[in-house]
Amino acid sequence: MADGITVTLRQAEAAYANSLGYFQIDDQGNLVDVELLFPNTDSGTVPVGTEATIDGIGPDDRYGFFLLPDGFNRNAALADMQGELALVDSETGEAARIDGENPLNLTVTQPDGSSSTLQGPVFLSVDPSSTFDASAMHEGGQAQAEVEELAEGRYNVAFEDLTRGTGASDDDFDDVVVTVTPSDVATISSSLSSNKYPESSGVPLESIVSVHAKGAGRDVVVFSTEDAIISQGWDDANDTFGTLYEVIVGVHGDSDNYYRYIYAMDLNGDGNDDLVALRHSNDPSIPVIDVMMGAGGTSSYANFYDAVSYELNIDTSSDHTGQTYQLDDIAFGDVNKDGHIDVLIAGMTEYSKTTSPGDGENPPTTTTYSSGVLSIGLGNGSGGFSFPTEAQETYASSSGSDAIGFIENVIPRITAADFDKDGYLDVGLAYHSTVSFVSNATVQVVFGDSGLTDGTPTYDFSNNLVDTGHTGPQDVLAVDSMHGTLFRNSEGGRTVGGLGENADSFLAVATDSSSHMIRFNSNRTIADDHDIEDTPRGPMGDAADLNGDAQADVQYLDGDSSMILDGYDWNDPSGSDIHTPDYQFGTDIQSASMGDFNGDGKIDWTGANGSDFYHYINIT
Numbered sequence: 001m002a003d004g005i006t007v008t009l010r011q012a013e014a015a016y017a018n019s020l021g022y023f024q025i026d027d028q029g030n031l032v033d034v035e036l037l038f039p040n041t042d043s044g045t046v047p048v049g050t051e052a053t054i055d056g057i058g059p060d061d062r063y064g065f066f067l068l069p070d071g072f073n074r075n076a077a078l079a080d081m082q083g084e085l086a087l088v089d090s091e092t093g094e095a096a097r098i099d100g101e102n103p104l105n106l107t108v109t110q111p112d113g114s115s116s117t118l119q120g121p122v123f124l125s126v127d128p129s130s131t132f133d134a135s136a137m138h139e140g141g142q143a144q145a146e147v148e149e150l151a152e153g154r155y156n157v158a159f160e161d162l163t164r165g166t167g168a169s170d171d172d173f174d175d176v177v178v179t180v181t182p183s184d185v186a187t188i189s190s191s192l193s194s195n196k197y198p199e200s201s202g203v204p205l206e207s208i209v210s211v212h213a214k215g216a217g218r219d220v221v222v223f224s225t226e227d228a229i230i231s232q233g234w235d236d237a238n239d240t241f242g243t244l245y246e247v248i249v250g251v252h253g254d255s256d257n258y259y260r261y262i263y264a265m266d267l268n269g270d271g272n273d274d275l276v277a278l279r280h281s282n283d284p285s286i287p288v289i290d291v292m293m294g295a296g297g298t299s300s301y302a303n304f305y306d307a308v309s310y311e312l313n314i315d316t317s318s319d320h321t322g323q324t325y326q327l328d329d330i331a332f333g334d335v336n337k338d339g340h341i342d343v344l345i346a347g348m349t350e351y352s353k354t355t356s357p358g359d360g361e362n363p364p365t366t367t368t369y370s371s372g373v374l375s376i377g378l379g380n381g382s383g384g385f386s387f388p389t390e391a392q393e394t395y396a397s398s399s400g401s402d403a404i405g406f407i408e409n410v411i412p413r414i415t416a417a418d419f420d421k422d423g424y425l426d427v428g429l430a431y432h433s434t435v436s437f438v439s440n441a442t443v444q445v446v447f448g449d450s451g452l453t454d455g456t457p458t459y460d461f462s463n464n465l466v467d468t469g470h471t472g473p474q475d476v477l478a479v480d481s482m483h484g485t486l487f488r489n490s491e492g493g494r495t496v497g498g499l500g501e502n503a504d505s506f507l508a509v510a511t512d513s514s515s516h517m518i519r520f521n522s523n524r525t526i527a528d529d530h531d532i533e534d535t536p537r538g539p540m541g542d543a544a545d546l547n548g549d550a551q552a553d554v555q556y557l558d559g560d561s562s563m564i565l566d567g568y569d570w571n572d573p574s575g576s577d578i579h580t581p582d583y584q585f586g587t588d589i590q591s592a593s594m595g596d597f598n599g600d601g602k603i604d605w606t607g608a609n610g611s612d613f614y615h616y617i618n619i620t
Contacts, residue, residue: 140165210595219595266493
């Protein structure tokens with residue numbers, strides 16, 4: 001196969017009409033053979049997924065990419081490039097070199113011999129095998145691009161289009177993102193390959209997550225049972241999974257009150273993931289969440305400090321009697337835009353109200369009400385939460401005899417992301433049940449607004465609710481097209497996706513026999529709703545890029561019929577090469593997860609089914 005690379009535009013989340021090109025590095029260290037790949041990367045002009053092929057670049061060649069911020073708008077010459085481009089030192093005018101110490105200019109020499117300098121700074125990135133630091137050639141003295149190595153020699157290049165180090169940049173590194181694929185792997189199948197490691201705990205597993213342990217530099221498996229929270233990591237010496245370690249017993253030492261669901265998130269940004277848990281046996285009138293801060297660990301296990309409980313702010317209306325709550329699912333995000341990770345909790349409530357006082361001949365009339373509830377816990381950046389507003393009742397509700405007992409039969413699902421990219425966190429909700437009062441309740445999204453930032457955050461279910469029209473849901477999941485659900489902070493811990501232009505999230509909806517991948521417009525209408533038939537009926541687990549194609553792959557949980565949807569192209573679903581290999585995961589939310597368990601840089605996956613659990617090490 002001839003040498004070459006393919007450059008695929010994956011993301012363009014910028015207000016600028018940026019220009020992207022490439023250069024080669026000759027044996028003397030000069031930046032030569034400068035060419036323009038995408039004169040305007042704006043996704044409205046060049047669709048995401050557009051490819052540019054560069055012939056003649058082999059594994060021993062050195063090369064890089066340049067970004068000219070807003071180059072298309074600033075330079076009319078780029079609309080119909082006819083001349084020869086060159087990168088030059090802005091101070092000396094000499095050809096640019098890898099050891100340069102000054103910012104660069106991009107010049108164009110026309111066929112008639114005339115030359116001009118294009119407007120705008122020039123930002124550089126190089127391929128992973130190159131060693132020079134381009135920071136000195138940027139005005140702010142900092143890197144303007146990040147390189148993320150993928151499987152099979154692929155890698156992503158992500159540019160920041162505002163000058164860093166000057167106070168002007170938002171440092172999001174998502175203004176232009178491309179995937180670079182060498183020609184010898186351009187036709188690689190997206191199918192996953194893995195080694196399976198079956199295990200058994202001897203008792204039923206409730207939920208399972210991957211937890212990052214900073215000291216180990218990798219993720220470990222953590223799962224909950226009726227007796228304890230148990231951790232297991234990879235054993236490098238024996239090239240397999242190691243010993244099971246009990247790290248927490250019951251709830252505050254009470255094995256009769258175990259954790260039904262556990263969720264992993266690095267709440268304080270120290271690189272050690274923390275646990276947020278929902279109890280199986282909760283005082284129905286005083287619902288709480290428990291937080292166990294990560295205490296480090298090794299490649300063999302993750303450790304945690306004792307649980308701290310946080311009581312939700314609940315409705316204490318005087319006319320409510322016998323009010324009870326059941327908490328069922330959790331999502332994370334920055335609700336009030338203070339830079340801390342907040343928690344959103346979905347559950348159900350049931351209560352009675354006296355609707356007629358009665359008289360001497362007739363007794364009082366009492367009506368039962370049941371409703372979904374949404375509670376917001378604001379994080380303080382250290383692992384603590386406060387609940388400044390009462391739990392809100394959602395759109396799924398009923399009253400009278402139909403509402404009795406539904407708190408035990410309805411399981412809310414929740415997910416969160418900035419679907420319309422307006423800078424506020426949105427919430428996707430679904431109600432999984434066979435009972436009549438929610439059997440026709442559709443999946444809906446309540447969009448966030450400025451009411452989230454006034455100190456007492458609430459969602460406006462009257463004016464900001466958008467109905468997707470999908471009924472009978474199993475689950476909802478916010479999926480970033482590249483990162484899935486697995487975002488990492490600078491220390492390696494789990495964090496949340498960005499808001500505004502930093503967001504690139506789809507709403508994935510799983511039903512009994514199909515899935516729907518929904519993208520919203522900025523005006524909160526549905527832009528695309530792609531249907532995928534014959535997916536498992538269970539809920540969804542994590543999502544991440546497992547095969548190095550810069551597209552997120554999603555877990556579906558349905559026991560022995562579980563699967564991973566890989567090869568799905570979120571931005572061009574009609575051209576997707578979809579594979580649906582069978583795996584063994586659980587049947588409930590939080591019964592599967594993803595993480596790098598053996599430290600090889602690839603994302604692995606795991607699932608719990610009954611008292612058995614199955615780890616899959618990625619060898620794709």
